[in-house]
Amino acid sequence: DAGVTQSPTHLIKTRGQQVTLRCSPKSGHDTVSWYQQALGQGPQFIFQYYEKEERGRGNFPDRFSARQFPNYSSELNVNALLLGDSALYLCASSDGVPLYGYTFGSGTRLTVV
Amino acid sequence: AQSVTQLDSHVSVSEGTPVLLRCNYSSSYSPSLFWYVQHPNKGLQLLLKYTSAATLVKGINGFEAEFKKSETSFHLTKPSAHMSDAAEYFCVVISSSGGYNKLIFGAGTRLAVHP
Numbered sequence: 001d002a003g004v005t006q007s008p009t010h011l012i013k014t015r016g017q018q019v020t021l022r023c024s025p026k027s028g029h030d031t032v033s034w035y036q037q038a039l040g041q042g043p044q045f046i047f048q049y050y051e052k053e054e055r056g057r058g059n060f061p062d063r064f065s066a067r068q069f070p071n072y073s074s075e076l077n078v079n080a081l082l083l084g085d086s087a088l089y090l091c092a093s094s095d096g097v098p099l100y101g102y103t104f105g106s107g108t109r110l111t112v113v
Numbered sequence: 114a115q116s117v118t119q120l121d122s123h124v125s126v127s128e129g130t131p132v133l134l135r136c137n138y139s140s141s142y143s144p145s146l147f148w149y150v151q152h153p154n155k156g157l158q159l160l161l162k163y164t165s166a167a168t169l170v171k172g173i174n175g176f177e178a179e180f181k182k183s184e185t186s187f188h189l190t191k192p193s194a195h196m197s198d199a200a201e202y203f204c205v206v207i208s209s210s211g212g213y214n215k216l217i218f219g220a221g222t223r224l225a226v227h228p
Contacts, residue, residue, distance in 0.1 A: 004156070033215065042203055042218030043157070055213040090156060092216075101147060102216060104157040 004105035006091050012111045013081050019110060021076040025093030026103045031055075032074040033102065034066060037088040049074055078110075086112045115140045115208040117187075119219035127227050132191040134222045136204030139185065146187045147205040147216070148178055157203065163187060174198070199226045 005024040013019050025032050031050045035043035045058040049068035068074045072093075078085055088109050092102040120135040138144055148160040161172025168180045178189045187204060204219040 035216075040221075042220050043216070044218075045215045048213050048215060050213075056211055056215060058215070092157075101159045101162055103159075104149075106154075106156040 004091055004093050004103050006089075006105035006108050008108060009106065010109045010111075012113060015081055015083060015112055017081050018077065018079045019081060021078075021089050021091075021108045021110070023074045023076070023091030023093075023105060025072050025074070025091075029093035029095050029103065030072050031094045032068055032072065033092045033094070034074070034076050035090040035092065036060070037090055037107070039087070043090055046076070081112045083112050086110060114210075115144060115206045115217055117146075117204045117206045117217060117219040119202075119204050119222050121222050122220065123223045123225070125225040125227065126194045128196055129193050132189070132194045132198065132224065134189040134202050134204075134224065136187045136189065136219060137185050138187055138204075138206055140206060145207040146178075146180065147207075148172065148176070148187075148189050149203045149205055149218075151201045151203065151221075153200070160189070160202075194224075194226045196226050196228070199224055 003026050007022045033048040034046040037043040046060050047066045048055040052068045063079045066076045088107040090107045091105045094102045116139045118137045143165050146163040149157040150160050151157050160176050161170045163170050163180045171177045176191050180187050202222045206217050208215050208217050
């Protein structure tokens with residue numbers, strides 16, 4: 001059973017560019033959340049999507065956006081990249097019952113130079 | 114608002130000795146708490162979860178945690194450390210507000226295991 005799949009695994013971008021990160025949730029999961037993990041810190045909540053609708057958004061600027069597709073996969077977009085956007089971006093999926101826990105992907109390591 | 118505080122940023126133990134990773138929580142209602150582990154260059158793996166059932170929770174790889182309401186703690190323990198336990202550990206609480214749930218992570222505890 002495939003878990004959460006994220007692509008690409010690593011990415012290097014220049015300041016001011018735009019980036020798109022992709023996530024395929026675990027089979028049977030319909031809710032996707034995105035987290036940003038800066039070096040040496042715990043992950044921070046960015047977005048949650050369910051049924052293609054944004055359910056919640058963390059304290060991130062409008063440069064960050066996301067969407068969810070009918071097959072429950074999701075994309076995270078970041079515009080006008082800053083050096084501070086360098087981080088590990090984690091996707092987590094769940095079946096709508098958070099008490100069962102979330103399944104995380106291995107993440108996309110974004111480096112902005 | 115819900116939050117968790119991990120009391121140690123680094124813990125170092127010898128192989129075969131007990132492990133104790135400390136976590137205190139703050140919550141206005143009965144919390145749902147998790148411990149996740151992150152090995153280098155890997156994603157997060159769920160170790161165990163507390164959801165207001167038994168206060169002593171057993172997880173994978175011999176880890177367990179005890180929920181103590183009087184102390185607002187949820188410390189992670191393991192009787193005997195193995196080299197493969199070296200990783201970053203996160204204490205996590207679910208925050209339920211605005212009609213959805215999200216995970217609130219502690220800052221993490223890096224566990225080093227020495228031969």
